[in-house]
Amino acid sequence: MLRGDATELLVAKPDGFAGSVFDLVAGTVIVDLSGYGVRLCAVSAAPESRRAVRQRWQVADIFDALVIGGGPAGAQCALWLRKLGVRSTLIEPIRIGGLQARSPYTNSWLSVVQATTAAHSVARNIENNLIAQDCSIQRAECLNVSQRARDGLFEVRTNEGLQLCRHVVLATGTRERTGGLATLRDTAVGLVGVFHAESAGRRVAILGGGDAAGEAYDIVQSKGASDIRVFARTVRARGPLWSKIPPDRIHSGGYEVSEGQVVAADQRFDCDLMVICYGWTPVLPDLGFTLQKDAIGHVTVDAAMETSLPGCFAIGDLNDRPYPCVTTALSDGVFAAKAIEARVQA
Ligand SMILES: Cc1cc2nc3c(=O)[nH]c(=O)nc-3n(C[C@H](O)[C@H](O)[C@H](O)COP(=O)(O)OP(=O)(O)OC[C@H]3O[C@@H](n4cnc5c(N)ncnc54)[C@H](O)[C@@H]3O)c2cc1C
Structure with a gap:
């Protein structure tokens, strides 16, 4: 006593x-x-x-689930966990909505919102819904996740302290790859960067062969760039996007980049702006365990979104499932929430 x-x-x-x-x-x-x-x-x-x-x-609560990352995937998972009665919290340091809160573009790819809906409105709706439905949200950054050997609980350390959970959901998304070039002057990274970059009357080099490079071409052209060249080691963009670019503006194959200059076998291009469209790389907090990943670092998951480590789930853009977008991120969140509910009730 x-x-x-x-x-x-x-x-x-x-x-x-x-x-x-x-x-x-x-x-x-x-x-x-x-x-x-x-x-x-x-x-x-x-x-x-x-x-x-x-x-x-340093006494920790024990949650049934902690969801790390408040983009569309993590937010949807947290909402379903809340509605399913699973004791959980969503951890997000910046803004609920993830990349949708950063994107300056209209999101016309969602059947449930008007085609004119700004991406940040999608993000705001997500946040408002979580608040209205009383989801628990911690404004904190997850620094480290590990698993205790003695009882299998996950330890989630944030800048606010330590918490314990039986299931952890990684929903930390992706960030733009830069190939180490972002330190050069006059660069813009990805479609967010090119939106904000001044390109009227400037010579613009676009680096990359994916959809984003094709879209970046459209954007800088509409802003009045004086000359545009696209340098692509390999082309992965959808045909309709790529075919809009005049063939004599495209260099396919290897190239070298230095300050204000791109040199390829058949041409040298002096530019005022370099737009880097090298795709995305998964973001993860420091992990005290190893997860199986695909060749480009996306976390491998099964149909329930569970990783190679039982109890650890990975949802949204950071996992290895195809067609990353808001819709698939939301869907991933539902699968993980239902799998966790089933475990908690078992
Ligand atoms: C410019 C642009 C336009 C787009 N347009 C569309 C569109 O029109 N339609 C569409 O469907 N998709 C679009 N997308 C893609 C869409 O936004 C993403 O597929 C979607 O946001 C992925 O959701 P997510 O939750 O997996 O990751 P994210 O949205 O990346 O969210 C991850 C979250 O995790 C948080 N986080 C990261 N690290 C930590 C940590 N250590 N601790 C706690 N939290 C952390 C981040 O702050 C972030 O909020 C666009 C993307 C961009 C960049």
């Missing part, structure tokens, strides 16, 4: 634990039952907030 001065008792109950414990008067007592049994972590004479005591004594 433990006795302390307390008005508040925070107890993490292990499965099957049933027992009365304390006689509480004033102050704060925290008991951590998450490890090998009962462990008295903190007795404080002065009343303190739960958060302050947890931080001081």
Whole structure:
């Protein structure tokens, strides 16, 4: 029997634990039952907030699921977990909506919103829905995820502290590849960068052979670039996008890049702006375990979005599923939430 001065008792109950414990008067007592049994972590004479005591004594809550990343994938997963009654929290340091909050373009690819809907409106809708449906959101950055050997719980460390969970959902998305060129002056990275870059009257080199390079050509042309060349080692863009570019503006094959200049076997192009469209690379917090990935670093998942590590899920653009976009990200979130619900109820 433990006795302390307390008005508040925070107890993490292990499965099957049933027992009365304390006689509480004033102050704060925290008991951590998450490890090998009962462990008295903190007795404080002065009343303190739960958060302050947890931080001081590094006592962690145990969630059924922690979702890391509040883009479309993580937000949808968090919403379904909330509606399914799974004890969970969404961790996002910046803005809910992920790349949709960054994109300056209209999103006309979603059947459920008007074709004129700005991408940031999609992001705002996602955030408003989560708030309206009382989803738990932590404004924090996840620094590290690891798994405890002794009980299989995941430890999720953020800049706000440590939390424990039975399932972890990685939804941290992707970022633009730059090939190390972003340090050169007068560069713009990807379609967000080219939107904001000044290109009227400038000579523009577009580097890359994917859809984004084709779209970047359209954008700088409509902004009045004086000369545009596209350099593509390999062409992966959809035909209709690529065929809009005059063939004499395209160089296919290897090339060298230096400050203000692109040199290929058959031409040298001095440019005022270089647009880097090298695709996307997955973003992950530091992981204390190894996950199976495909050749370009996307996390391999099964049909339930579970990774090679049981209990660890990966959803949205960072996994190895095809057709990354808002719709598939939302769908991934649903699959992961349902799989976790089934585990929690089992
Ligand atoms: C310019 C542009 C235009 C686009 N247009 C369309 C379109 O019209 N239609 C369409 O369907 N798709 C479009 N997309 C793609 C779409 O936005 C993405 O497919 C979608 O956002 C992927 O969602 P996600 O949740 O997987 O990842 P993201 O949207 O990348 O979200 C990942 C989230 O994780 C967070 N995060 C990262 N690291 C951490 C960490 N350590 N701790 C906590 N959180 C972290 C990030 O802050 C971010 O909020 C566009 C993308 C771009 C860039």
